[in-house]
Amino acid sequence: xxxxxxxxxxxxxxxxxxxxxxxxxxxxxxxxxxxxxxxxxxxxxxxxxxxxxxxxxxxxxxxxxxxxxxxxxxxxxxxxxxxxxxxxxxxxxxxxxxxxxxxxxxxxxxxxxxxxxxxxxxxxxxxxxxxxxxxxxxxxxxxxxxxxxxxxxxxxxxxxxxxxxxxxxxxxxxxxxxxxxxxxxxxxxxxxxxxxxxxxxxxxxxxxxxxxxxxxxxxxxxxxxxxxxxxxxxxxxxxxxxxxxxxxxxxxxxxxxxxxxxxxxxxxxxxxxxxxxxxxxxxxxxxxxxxxxxxxxxxxxxxxxxxxxxxxxxxxxxxxxxxxxxxxxxxxxxxxxxxxxxx
Ligand code: KG4
Ligand code: ZN
Numbered sequence: 001x002x003x004x005x006x007x008x009x010x011x012x013x014x015x016x017x018x019x020x021x022x023x024x025x026x027x028x029x030x031x032x033x034x035x036x037x038x039x040x041x042x043x044x045x046x047x048x049x050x051x052x053x054x055x056x057x058x059x060x061x062x063x064x065x066x067x068x069x070x071x072x073x074x075x076x077x078x079x080x081x082x083x084x085x086x087x088x089x090x091x092x093x094x095x096x097x098x099x100x101x102x103x104x105x106x107x108x109x110x111x112x113x114x115x116x117x118x119x120x121x122x123x124x125x126x127x128x129x130x131x132x133x134x135x136x137x138x139x140x141x142x143x144x145x146x147x148x149x150x151x152x153x154x155x156x157x158x159x160x161x162x163x164x165x166x167x168x169x170x171x172x173x174x175x176x177x178x179x180x181x182x183x184x185x186x187x188x189x190x191x192x193x194x195x196x197x198x199x200x201x202x203x204x205x206x207x208x209x210x211x212x213x214x215x216x217x218x219x220x221x222x223x224x225x226x227x228x229x230x231x232x233x234x235x236x237x238x239x240x241x242x243x244x245x246x247x248x249x250x251x252x253x254x255x256x257x258x259x260x261x262x263x264x265x266x267x268x269x270x271x272x273x274x275x276x277x278x279x280x281x282x283x284x285x286x287x288x289x290x291x292x293x294x295x296x297x298x299x300x301x302x303x304x305x306x307x308x309x310x311x312x313x314x315x316x317x318x319x320x321x322x323x324x325x326x327x328x329x330x331x332x333x334x335x336x337x338x339x340x341x342x343x
Contacts, residue, residue, distance in 0.1 A: 001074045001323070002066075004098075005316035006059065008051045008091030009083025009111045010138070011035075011042045014312035015059040017066035017073070021320025022120050024313045026065035027306075030054045037177045041167070048086030055094050062312070070102055077319030080108035080334065081342025082138070088336035096331040107319040108329040110342050111310075112139055113151060117321060118303040118314035119278035126301055127275035133265045136281035136310075137163035137178070139340065140261075142207050142268045149325055154268055155207025162261060162283045165211035169218050169253050173246050183250045184286055190244075190251030195221055197256035199263065207268045209260060218253050258289045266296055276301060284308040 002025070007014040011032040017025040032050045036042045063070070078095035081088055092108075099106035116132035128147040131154075134140070140162040142155035160168070163180055170179025175186060197217045200210035223229055226239040241249075261283075269277055279293065280303040293300055307313055322328075 001320065002068060002072050003075045003077050003107070003316040003319050003323070004059070004063065004073045005077040005312040005319060006055075006091045006095050007079045007111070007114075007310060007312040007315050008055065008087050009079045009081070010087060010310060011047050011050075012310040013051045013054045013058050014310060015055075015062035016312035016316050017062055017068060018121070018313055018316030018320065021317055021324075022125070024121055024316075025068065026062040027311060027313045028058050028062040028065065029311055030058050033178065040171055040177050042084070044084045044086055047084055048090060051087055051090035055090055059094070059098075073102070073104060075105040075107055075319065075323060076102070077107040077109060077315050079111045079114065079315055081111065081337035082340050083111055083338060085336060085338040088338060092334060092336040096334055099331045105323070106329045106331045106334065107322050107327065108334050108343075109315055109318045109322065111315075112141065112340065113145075114314040114318045115280040115303070115308075116143065116145060116278055117318035118280045118307045118311075119276075119301050120317045120321070121307055121313055122301060122304060124301055126278050129272070129274045130276040130278055131265075131269060131272055131274035133261065133277070133279045133284070134281045135162040135261060135279075135283035137161060137167065139281075140209050140283075142264060144272060144274060149321060149327070154272065155209065155264055157209040157211065158202075159210055159212040160215065162209065162211060162257060163281070165215050165257055166283065168215055169250075172219060172222055173249055174241060175246070175250070178282075180283055180286065183254055184288065186247050186250035187254045187288070188247075190247030190249070192251040192255040194248035195252035197221075197252055199256055199260045207264050207271075209264060211257060211260070214253065214256050214260070218249060221249065254286070254288055258286060258292060261289065262293050262296065265293065269297060279303065280308055280314070282309045
């Protein structure tokens, strides 16, 4: 079964063709990173307009790269939410129109679920119940996915998402956007024990995360080093940090943030004893997270790095599972939904 999948929830316009829920025949991603980098973050109106400009070309390229024709496509899948509403609307409207014109079944999926189901695009097929650590720019959660495609959230962030913390701290250190790759690159030359940053202690029974205290601790450290009171996190222009200090701060922050993710994931893994542990979302591309978590839980399944950040192949992977369960969407009923619960 060939699914043409579309993703436009944030700042990547993506389309992919996925065969039988696991074989990626094409995977096209038009990133807007360069457009938003000059603002230090995603500007929603600019994102929506950029999606409109490229979405048709992205879909056409994914179909031609897959070497299939419309006759070979069995269904169309799209991200319904969560995300930026203006961005979501472009993908949803395009998918609805294509489903009606080409007379194909339509499958709407939740973006956060899809980050976890990107693990099905790997050679090892995860079994249910599957514990998923999904860590990206907008959300961080530990969830149990069950056979009947239900989701039980066992832990989530109480404030910032993990990727958001990387992005904010990168800005504070004068590193480029997006912050995750910039911090992990800077951290390579730094000492992770140079600064002792706190890991939130939310109690033995909690599988939640909290990154705001860590972010503030880095801010205080920068204030102490520079003698400048940055006040707000974006006033970085008023001070200059030595590159070695940036590397040490990046390495120490990364260690604290990732150790917190690993601690909660390990606890949840022991508590729920799932048949699989999968890790996905942009932050799952982090090498330190991969190495450290695999030391503790060697059987953990990491989504391949290229499929960790936003893409449409993961939308196709989840859509296939939903199609198997008869979860088809009426194109006349489908609306974009920016809320976390979008189903
Ligand atoms: O999944 P994603 O592409 O978009 C959302 O759904 O939000 O995740 C983007 C996030 C950004 O915050 C980015 O800084 C972070 O993932 N990220 C990383 C790395 N690569 C991307 N964080 C840590 N280490 C990385 N190597
Ligand atoms: Zn995402």
